[in-house]
Amino acid sequence: MSFDRLIEKIVEKQNPTVAGLDPKLGYIPEYIKSAAFEQYGKTLEGAAEALWQFNKGLIDSLCDIVPAVKPQAAYYEMYGWQGVRALERTISYAKEKGMFVITDAKRNDIGTTMQAYAAAHLGKTEIEGERVTAFGADALTVNGYLGTDGIAPVIEVAKAEDKGMFVLVKTSNPSSGELQNLELEGGETIYLHMGKLCERWGEELPGRYGYSGVGAVVGATYPEQLTELRLELPHTFFLVPGYGAQGGTADDIAGAFDKNGLGAIVNSSRGIMCAWQKSGCAEGDFAAAARDEALKMKKLLTDVTGEIKKD
């Protein structure tokens, strides 16, 4: 009921990277797409098959060096329920290969509706006494705008099923400050206020290594805020997007880590997925190119963290 399992995988692999699986068709080698479209036509089903084959290749190539994957729900929903089926297959396969799976879906709602999202993505769904897994990720990103009513149902499932969540605190995008940087009466920013709510919510999901099961999303593109939030939120593990394609560097995220090199996991999506396009290698080597890029990223990050230790 925390991020202990994630932390153990990070330490074991000595790699605080999560590989984002945001498989747009444009990122997928032609030979995978042709095979899928030949079988299913230029349909949602054909596209979903291509997504799944691409993901499978990436997972096979990354699973022994990268501790976690983060499929972004939007890129699957875009291909209809067929795409959502590819999401489910991707999650199952990554877990089978020992990876920690963070579904990046930024879900938010209240009461029984949020219970339904928590059951869908992290827990079990009850069908006439049977308990069935719908998606079964290890962690889910959520949006806290609705307050505790939107978080408590996820905490319940996280407790029961040993899962975690990441709450949006300071996002990586240029306009994130429009709302998040506004100052409340007394001078505290909204993002810091949200971060402190994470610390409070996290009290219900304490972890063995000092970090609770309620993490925070904090963008690599805002190094000052990363450093500020690391100090202010000692029990909150960070999911850090915005590295690479969005402009964040390894130095930018140095402040996200604690003295043991823990405290954050850094996402790379396009950097890893599209490495084959950038490197100009043969299409058939897309997975090897992803692995090379992931090893390069591991090196850059661990130059910053040093040896990653559990205590």
Next chain:
Amino acid sequence: MSFDRLIEKIVEKQNPTVAGLDPKLGYIPEYIKSAAFEQYGKTLEGAAEALWQFNKGLIDSLCDIVPAVKPQAAYYEMYGWQGVRALERTISYAKEKGMFVITDAKRNDIGTTMQAYAAAHLGKTEIEGERVTAFGADALTVNGYLGTDGIAPVIEVAKAEDKGMFVLVKTSNPSSGELQNLELEGGETIYLHMGKLCERWGEELPGRYGYSGVGAVVGATYPEQLTELRLELPHTFFLVPGYGAQGGTADDIAGAFDKNGLGAIVNSSRGIMCAWQKSGCAEGDFAAAARDEALKMKKLLTDVTGEIKKD
């Protein structure tokens, strides 16, 4: 590129109600479930079939008196990709029956990822030059915590496809004030600030009847805020949850309407879906019970609005 189509349906039916389709298995008559489980087993597929049959009965019974339905994505995702397929079928069927469909999914992300959500739920997905509809609702609920980067991609699709969105402003739940009621430097609340962003974003989607394509979610449980926001946000159409089961009454939402009886559409989910359980009628009459309840609600709401006029 606004809520003109929704407004026209509301005026035509003289009914500012949207029927929430949040089909938990517990709400569905036994005979529908037995048939589905007999065919598909107690599986996600069986549950999804029951959801779909229940929804179909409700839509058939409501489509000539209620202008819109609002399926809540969580209750479909809970039943896996099979449930998400039932969502797609529900949306298609409701549109076929002339209803305006609001997918309540509270999606939020940035840049290309938010483009993917907008394509998924409102627009078209491109597959090798073919443009395919994934879900194809008329409007989507979204969460604005990430600022303009999370809204602009939805505006683009709304422009191109004549669709709309509702941004969470002041939600109906008890803890909505934890963040939304905080006062910024200068004394403005976060929810009012978010509402004013809706007015600004809406300038890109002007409508024939004074309301833009960027609406706001404002809960029936906060009548004072409804009245305040109606005055402050003259171009922002409201989606009002919290009526009925959550405690909001017709009087509570009086302030949401303008002098023409426009400006808001009020959701009822359990009230309509579960009317058959409350009334104790025969299971086979669930759809008729839903219709009776919807007619009762229409009467209560139009007692408040008077005749609803377009100008």
